[in-house]
Amino acid sequence: MHLKQINENVFVIQSRTINLGLIVQDKECIVIDTGLDKTSGQMVYNLINEMGLQLQAIINTHGHADHFGGNQRLVKLTNAPVYSSAWEINFLKSPMLEPFSLFCGVNPPQILKNKFYMAPSSPGEDIFCNKDFINTWGLEIVPLPGHTLGMIGIIKNDVFFVGDAYFCKNVLDKHPVPFLVDVDALIETLAMLKDKYDCYYQINSHQGIYSTSQNARQIIDFNINRIEEIYNVLEKNLDKGLKTSEELVKAALEYVKVECRTYLVYHLIIVTVNAYLASLLDKDIVEPVIRNNILYWSKVSKM
Known part of the structure; x- marks a missing residue:
């Protein structure tokens, strides 16, 4: 894992699979997403321990295994609470819901019950019901539906962690039909990210750290164009x-x-x-x- 400082209070933990967020206040911290598995969770714990920080909470942008696979390990080590949206908490607490939903709502085959689709279970609380926590840490929580139904973004000190709302060009070249569950909600989310939120940094979970609003707008446009292209292909x-x-x-x-x-x-x-x-x-x-x-x-x- 590589630690990249964005500003005085905000860091990105660049892991092998995704970008994680680290927000620091004095000697306390919160983590945004925890990576794929218990190894990732242990590495996050080792990192914040070396920095002399006490973990106060975990926020998950959404309930996909590569974003909360390290939760269980971190919770065991720190007893930190876990927050996400009400919808995504269902997937944290009952992780078989991810392969279950992928396999048409029936008991999924073993091939889908792997760490990429089914993380260890995690506790979870609705972050929107915890206003004191949000205010104490100076956060803004933004609904970002589309990739999943209840994905959220987190803003702190002009840095916006956007989860999997969009993907960088390298990722889209590798996975050119990007996964989504609600195409219209995602288009609305992308339009909102492009036009409403002018944070100096946008951090997406897969390889993307965009340091100007113009750079973010360009990659968002690329994602919107890909969605519209697939839409047109199907219609034609x-x-x-x-x-x-x-x-x-x-x-x-x-x-x-x-x-x-x-x-x-x-x-x-x-x-x-x-x-x-x-x-x-x-x-x-x-x-x-x-x-x-x-x-x-x-x-x-x-x-």
């Missing part, structure tokens, strides 16, 4: 006639020039395409059609 394919969900996944992958060979990655893309279909369905742009016991999607005809 549906213009050609009935399509199954799998055919639409194929169309999205072909557009970004990716040949997916990994089931776990493929399954994330299925979920993402379903999120686009949910948006199209809610807008009466598409409708489900069942023929020969096969579910297809069709453009709604405009009379």
Whole structure:
């Protein structure tokens, strides 16, 4: 882990998998996200211990395993409380909810019950019900739905930790169909991040530290464009006639020039395409059609 100081009170802990936040007041600190597993949690503990700091709380931006996998270890070592939004706390306390939701709401197979999708369980409290904590630490908590339904961002001293609201170009080159669960909410979140919050730094969880609002706006635009491109690809394919969900996944992958060979990655893309279909369905742009016991999607005809 590498510690990067942003200003007097705010640091970024750059781990192998994600950027974690460290906020310091006197000899006390809070941590934003804890990484993938107990090893990450132990490394965070060792780091703050070397700095002579006492951990007062953990804030999780959202309930994905790579963001709270170190919680259990840190809580065991420090007894620190854990905060997130009410929705995300469900995933912290019942971590099988992540693979459960990815696998269509049924008992997930063992292949999905790994540390990348199912972290050790963690306690959790609704941060929005803990105003004294927020005020004591001088934080602003901002809802950032889209990547998950209840993701939050944290602002401290002109530094905005935005979780997985958007991804840097290197990450999008590697994962060109970015995971999301609510495409319309994510577009609104990105527009808000671009136009409303003019913090000097925006820290995204995967490789992104943006030191000017202009730099952040550029990468946000890149993310918005990718979302709109996938949206357009799906609509154009549906213009050609009935399509199954799998055919639409194929169309999205072909557009970004990716040949997916990994089931776990493929399954994330299925979920993402379903999120686009949910948006199209809610807008009466598409409708489900069942023929020969096969579910297809069709453009709604405009009379």
